[in-house]
Amino acid sequence: MKKLIKGIIIALAGLVGIILFFIIGIGIAFIIANKTSGTLISSGEKRQYLLHVPDSYDSTVPTPLIISIHGFAEWPAHQAQISRWNDLADEKGLIVVYPSGTKFPKRWRTTGLTNSPGDPEIDVRFISDLIDRLETEYNIDPNRIYANGLSNGGGMSYLLACKMADRIAAIGSVAGAYTYAPELCNPSRPVPLIAFHGDADPVVPYQGGPSRSFEIPFPYIPNWMHAWADRNHCQTAASIPQDGEISGTTWTECSQNADVTFYSIAGGGHSWPGGEPIPAWIVGKTSQAVDATREMWQFFEQHPLK
Numbered sequence: 001m002k003k004l005i006k007g008i009i010i011a012l013a014g015l016v017g018i019i020l021f022f023i024i025g026i027g028i029a030f031i032i033a034n035k036t037s038g039t040l041i042s043s044g045e046k047r048q049y050l051l052h053v054p055d056s057y058d059s060t061v062p063t064p065l066i067i068s069i070h071g072f073a074e075w076p077a078h079q080a081q082i083s084r085w086n087d088l089a090d091e092k093g094l095i096v097v098y099p100s101g102t103k104f105p106k107r108w109r110t111t112g113l114t115n116s117p118g119d120p121e122i123d124v125r126f127i128s129d130l131i132d133r134l135e136t137e138y139n140i141d142p143n144r145i146y147a148n149g150l151s152n153g154g155g156m157s158y159l160l161a162c163k164m165a166d167r168i169a170a171i172g173s174v175a176g177a178y179t180y181a182p183e184l185c186n187p188s189r190p191v192p193l194i195a196f197h198g199d200a201d202p203v204v205p206y207q208g209g210p211s212r213s214f215e216i217p218f219p220y221i222p223n224w225m226h227a228w229a230d231r232n233h234c235q236t237a238a239s240i241p242q243d244g245e246i247s248g249t250t251w252t253e254c255s256q257n258a259d260v261t262f263y264s265i266a267g268g269g270h271s272w273p274g275g276e277p278i279p280a281w282i283v284g285k286t287s288q289a290v291d292a293t294r295e296m297w298q299f300f301e302q303h304p305l306k
Contacts, residue, residue: 036076036100040133042126048100049130050076053138054090062141064300065134066096067127067168069149069156072177073105079150082275083293092297095138099130101152108156111179120180123156124163131167143305148172148296150272151204154195155179161191169305170194172296175270177204178224179216190232190258192303196292197221198268200284206264225249225262232258246289261299263290 036048057063066089070079076098080086089096101108101123109118127147134140147157147168154176161171162185170192199206203213208220226249229237234251241247245266252259265273269284274291 038133040129042129043122045102045122045126047102047126047130048076050080050098050100051134052080052086052089052096052098054093054095056090056093057095057138059139061093062139062144064094064144064146065131065140066094066297066300067130067145067147067160068096068098069108069147069153070098070101070106071149071151071153071175072101072107074150074153075106076100079153082150082272082278084275085293088293088297094297095134095140097130097134099127108152108159110152110155110159110177120159121163124159127156127160128164128167142167144169144300145305146170146172146296146300148174149176150174151270152177158185161185161193162187165189165191167305170300170303172292172299174272174292175201175204177214177216178219182227190255192232192254192258192260192299193225193228194261194263194296194299195225196263196265196268196273196290196295198265198270198273198284198287200267201270202284203270222249222262222264225260229254229260232256232260234258234260244289245287257303259299259303261295263292263295265289 037051038049040047066085068079068083068085070076079098085096109120109123145167147160149157154173155178157171157173158178159180160168165187173195175197197206203211204218205211206221208218210216229251233255235253237249237251239249248263250261265287267285268287271278271283271286272292273287277286
């Protein structure tokens, strides 16, 4: 009996050791993956970011700044990996920064609801402070600062349009989680928007309402896009010609050139079109029918702040 008990104890100890090994391994892998290149103190919090500066950077030339924001449970390096902004930055001579959310899993405070955890103004202040920091270190063109993001990061980009329209020239969103109440959004100027949404998104439902992951009343995406175009006082709407799984709408003749472009992806999931796929069993299909990053940059180029 004593031998049996001793054997069970040894087996359990071995099992615990294996579990600890995997936990430590996962932790180390996350630390390596979650690399950042800078920190700053904002609203009393230590915040992190990952910065990419192309080799072609010339300090005498005002350079566009791309702020690319990760989604819930993601991190800066993964946003860089799936969006491939760095490749385009090297090609076009852009500076790209990937700010980091807070807590674990990482997230952005974007709801603005009185009973929700965290004040969204804290994250808005962080992005503002981050721009200030980069403007002291690099020759950033103040008229060409753009924000974009995935999911919760798309929602954060929307929040920046609401709160920082005087600094953010235009925004881009992929599978954006638009949880900040429209009645709270009062931008100082109309903000151009380009967005991409898959109609089979299992996380942020295209049709609106809660999803399998979040008990949140997400908006019906086409209506939300139309409302943003109305906010920008757009006069003309035109369909994007159907091209395989890609369709959509563009709104033009908008106040202060604040156009809106909306790509709808048939069968598309909660992922970055044209980017590196995320496992389909988690997010659904990653479409390669359109390159969201390149389309965003083409749109941004046409919409400087002034």
